[in-house]
Every structure is written in C-alpha cells, then in structure tokens.
Amino acid sequence: MSLVASEVTKRFRDVTAVDNLSFTVQEGSLFGFLGPNGAGKTTTMRVVLDIIKPDEGRVTWKGLPFGQMGRGFFGYLPEERGLYPKMRLAEHLEFLGRIHGLDRRKAQLETERWIERFGLGDMRHKRIEELSKGNQQKVQTIGTMLHDPELLILDEPFSGLDPVNTALLKDVLLDAHGRGRTIIFSSHRMDQVEEICEDIVLINKGRLLLHGNLKKIKRSMGRQILRISLEGKEDFWAKIPDLELLNSRSDYQEFRLGEGVDPNEVLAEAMRAGQVLRFELVEPSLDQIFVEKVGAMA
Amino acid sequence: MSMIPVLVKREFTSRVKGTAYILTTLFGVLVFVALSFLPPIMERINQSMNPGQIDLMVYEQDGESGILPYLQEVSETRDGFALRSGSGFSEQEAYQIVLDEGLSGLLLVDGPLYTLVTTDASNVILNDEIESILNMAVSRYNATRLGLSPEDMNSLFGRVDFRVREVSPLSDDGEELDSVAHTQAMVLAYFLLFMIYMALIMYGNMVASGVAEEKSSRIMEVMVSTVKPLELMLGKIIGVGALGLFQFFIWIGTGLLMNTMGKSGFLGGLLGATQPLSTIPLTTILWFGLYFVLGYFFYASIFAAAGALVSRVEEVSQVVTVIMMLLMAGFFAAYISFLNPNGSVAVVTSLIPFTSPMVMFARIVLGNPPMMEVIASVVLLVAALLIVAWISAKIYHIGILMYGKRPSLRQVLRLIRD
Secondary structure (H helix, E strand, O other): OOEEEEEEEEEEOOEEEEEEEEEEEOOOOEEEEEOOOOOOHHHHHHHHOOOOOOOEEEEEEOOEEHHHOOOOOEEEEOOOOOOOOOOEHHHHHHHHHHHOOOOHHHHHHHHHHHHHHOOOHHHOOOEHHHOOHHHHHHHHHHHHHOOOOOEEEEEOOOOOOOHHHHHHHHHHHHHHHHOOOEEEEEOOOHHHHHHHOOEEEEEEOOEEEEEEEHHHHHHHOOOOEEEEEEEEOOOHHHHOOOEEEEEEOOOOEEEEEOOOOOHHHHHHHHHHHEEEEEEEEEOOOHHHHHHHHHHHHO | OOOHHHHHHHHHHHHHOOHHHHHHHHHHHHHHHHHHOHHHHHHHHHHHHOOOOEEEEEEEOOOOOOOHHHHHHHHHOOOOEEEEEOOOOOHHHHHHHHHHHOOOEEEEEEOOEEEEEOOOOOOHHHHHHHHHHHHHHHHHHHHHHHOOOHHHHHHHHOOOOOOOEEEEOOEEEEEEOOHHHHHHHHHHHHHHHHHHHHHHHHHHHHHHHHHHHHHHOOOHHHHHHHOOHHHHHHHHHHHHHHHHHHHHHHHHHHHHHHHHHHHHOOOHHHHOOOOOOOOOOHHHHHHHHHHHHHHHHHHHHHHHHHHHHOOOHHHHHHHHHHHHHHHHHHHHHHHHHHHOOOOHHHHHHOOOOOOHHHHHHHHHHHHOOOHHHHHHHHHHHHHHHHHHHHHHHHHHHHHOOOOOOOOOHHHHHHHHHO
C-alpha cells in the first residue's frame, strides 16, 4: 500500500468538488483515474500533490504526508499544459530537471537521453513557442519524468498525441512500470485505460463510484454481455424476456442478459431463427461500465 | 536545498537575451552618452540666449532729453553694445541708416516713452536686453536728478551679502553652507531619486507581468507542485532585480567611462568639465544602495501579488495602476522634500514605507536628518517589507491557481485571512 487518500473533502465556496473520497494505489501499479468532465479529477490530483489543501482528510505516500517527501519523488503533468514560451527546448528540459532536484550534470545528461528517445534532436535549440502543440506536449511529458520519479501523476497524457506518439508514450509508461514506478493517469479513452491499467478508481461529482482491480470489477459487474451474429430472422430475441438489446452493429448485435436467462436457451432460439455466425459471451467493456455507473448517478 | 538559485538563473538568462531588455539597455547607454555631452550643449544654448552684438541708434524726438549720456555710460560697461546718436538726422533718415547698415534697431525717445523700432521684433532676447540697459540708464539719470551719488546708488540697489550657516549640536560654531555644493548635491540627489523611481516602476512592472505570464502560460501548476510559492516569488523578484542591477552597472559604467574620457583629454574639449559622478560621496552611494534594495523588495512583492491576481498579461496594467500611484506620490513627496528636507511633509513621508525609500534618501543627501528618524525609517521599511512579502506570498499562493474573473478586494482580504 503506498498512496493512501483517506476521506478527502474539498469545497470551493458552495461547491463540493471532492466529497469524502478514499482510495489506495498500490506501489508499482498502473492506475487509471476515471470520471466524466467535472467529476473532480483535477482537484483530487491537486490535493494529492499538496498544491491545494483539503478541507478534510489526508493523503499519504508510504505512510508519510506528501509535504515531507521532498521534491523530485513525483512528476506531474497537469491537464492544462504550460511551458515558458520563450525558453529553448533543451534549456527548458534542463530547468525542469533542476527544479525536480537533479544537479546540473544529471539534468543535462537526462535531457539528452530523452530528446533522443522522443526524436526531438533537431529542435533542441528552438523556442517552445515555435514548436507544434504535439511537440510541446512531448516536452512537458518528458519534463515530468526526466528525474525518474517514484510516482507519476499524469492528467490526460494521451490527449493531443498522434497514434505514433501515443504508442511511444505507452511504451515509456510501461517501461517505467517495469522498473517498479507507480503511475496514476486519467483518461477519457476507456480503451487505453483497459489496455494498460490494472487498477482503477471511478469518481463522479466528487464521490467514489468504483475502486479496485479492473478485472475483478468487470467480473463483479455480474451481468454478462452477449454478442450474436446470424443470417436469418434477426428479431428472434424479442420472444425472450429479460434480453435487452444494447447495440445493433453491422457485424453483430449486443445484448445484456437479464437475471436468470440461460445463454444456452438464447443460443437454441437463435439457431432456430437462422445460421449462427457468432455467439460470444463477453465481459462488459469499461466504456459500458462507465456509462452505466455515471448514468445511474445522474 | 532551496530552488531559488535555479529560479533566479532561469529568470535572468531567459530575459537577458530578450529584445525588450537589450533595447532598453541600449537606450539607457545612449542617454548616458548624451548626458556627458550635456555641458557643451548647455553652453551652446547659453550662447544662443546671449543677444550678441547690439548696435542701437537713439533718436530723441523733441530735442535733448538728457538720457543719452547715461545710456552712453551704461553701454560702456557692457561688451558688444554700440550706441549712436541720431541727432542731426531727421527721423526718416535715421530709419534709413538702421535699414542700410543693418543695425539692431532705432530707439525713439519721446519724453517718458521709449519705443524700439526694429526689423526683428520677435527677438525677445534683444528686446529684453535693451529694456534692461534702458532701465539702468533711466535709474542713474533719475538718481542724478535727485542728487544721489554713485555710492548712494550702490547702497540702494546693490545685492545684500547673504550667507547661510547651519548649527548642529555637534559643531556649535555652525558650518557655512556652500551654495554651489548644495546645488550640486540637489542635482545629484534628483538624478538618483529619478533612478530609484524609474527602476521601481520598470522592474516592478516586469515582476507583475512575469507572474501573469506564468499564469497565462499555465506553467504555474507544474511550478507550484515542486516549488514553494514563497521561493517562486523570491526567485522572480531576485531574478528581475539582478537584471535591473546588471542594467544599472552597464549604464553607470558608461557614465564613468565617458567621464574619464572627458578628463583624460580624449574627449575633454568636447565634453567640458563633467564631474558629477566622481564627486559622489561614498555614503550617498551606500544610502542609495540600501534604499534602492529595500524599496525594490517592498514594491516588487506588491507587484508580484498584483500579477498573481490576474489571469492574462493584458490585465496587468489595470491592477498595477494603484501601485504606480503610490510610487508617484512618493516621487512628489520627495520632490517637495527637496525644497525643505526637514519640513513636516518630508518627515512624515520619510517614515511611511510606501514613500520612505525615495523621501528619506532625498533627505539624507540634502538635509542631514536626525539619526533617530533615519533608523526609524529603515526599521519601519524592513518591518513593512516582511509583512508585505508574507501577505503577497499568500495572495501569490492562492492567486496563481485562480483563473477567470479577477477577485474583488473583499475576496482578496478573505483569502489573506484564511
């Protein structure tokens, strides 16, 4: 157990941005921090990082409050990106390394290494304001992990990146994960979260909706999703009670199995209706869990 | 380990290469070079204020008025003044001579009325000169008529021999005030005062817009997550201060260089006698340094807080207006103190931290204020500086993550209280 947020509440005048929120992040895990817009993700991250003080509750890292950890043990990529526009790329990275506690030599060394890895070599002397948005984002992302922090907190790290750079960043994150670093990141792209995260927390309106291991969460959702593709009478399902059509795609139809519906009976019914090309029982996607959980709360 | 050196270095190196900084530095250098050329230029201006050679023809319209010998007498005491009598000519002929020979003018005397007829009536300097000569002549003429001797005249119109002695508890016989030295001190104090004023405005604004820039470019959030707001603020203030100091070194260096060149004869003839910089007493420079640094930190903290209250650089000018007014008040108070360095306005404003950096400095250079008042002013300024820095760091802490509408004064006060 390494990062523990216990009963954190943060109010801004009459709005409660974070409401009695508790969660833990295991050391070395890749942790997804999810929630719809305005759910309180950024505020929670700021509280975790000790940028703003919570009204109630506390956050600790390995049992110690964040204020005592000294600089450089974490890296933070805020959702609102920002760099000094007049500074030059290499100079800026070096500066970010320095304020995270690296000495000058180490900062220069790491700057070179990361510039190489992200292929920014021919831009090293350009001003930040001359770079494209995507490259600025790369610079800032590098700035959060130049000093190889124990804890990485990234707010929407993939937004604004093209597929090539998305893959590159994914690699970098998995690499850090392999070296035992703890990574917390938020994203709107549930497929990306599903792809790399082990644990998640889902919040809405400042309150906790889901927390834990992603696989367990999926399993515990109970209801199974059924995908059927057949040539024949596609409306056969209407006879079966408690079978709800979720999604009708050109390649298959997706249903939710109600309580006490035997998938085998559905299969039998489908075979009577025509040639079954596909019959598959799947777990709900994170997307569906997200929509369902958040939707239920609204 | 404090991050202030790293922040100061960034602030300094990223700005020192900026176009705005280089341009203002060059402009300052030009001003200093121009200042060295000021004495000869002033001389030129003085020369053009001199009417030069005056050739005047006097025409008495109703025969002898008796003024002519006195005019003659006065004209002999003045260089470049030639007088010619118009008697024997008609008025018409006299005009003709003035025009033909290009004389300065024709003075028509008609009883108590004197009329100057000239081809260049708009030459006020010439008109004034002739009027004053005429006045002197008429005074002497009237004095003779009243039976006064030249000695009587002198005792009536001569200047009083007036000296000023300053008595202090330390030297009871009093020290005579050298009025030339006093004027020099005043010019010097005024110059240094203006430097303080300009520096506070220039670098204060640089601090405020720097903070606003960090906010608007959203780098602030990364910064506050790793660096304490007070460190961040001090880093900015010291960084900009170092830029200012560097600029001043360049300027003053230019001044000194021009000065030595003037002395060594290389530019000597051209520059004339320039000496103000080399005659500045060391204590004055030390006081200047002390009040400059204290004043800068005091005002820069306020400017930093102001910058933290806005979200965009364009809004900075709105919030700094109030601070600029305080600075202007200080400048005017110092100006008033120049005329009476120990008057009540000077004493009071030299204790108030908002005005004391400028006023007390002016008083020290000009007026020998009581040591108690100087100490009180420094102590008050340092105390106020600490309080202001503490409050500003608080506003800074909260303000830098606040975007959108500028908070009202009430909200700011509540933020400080929390």
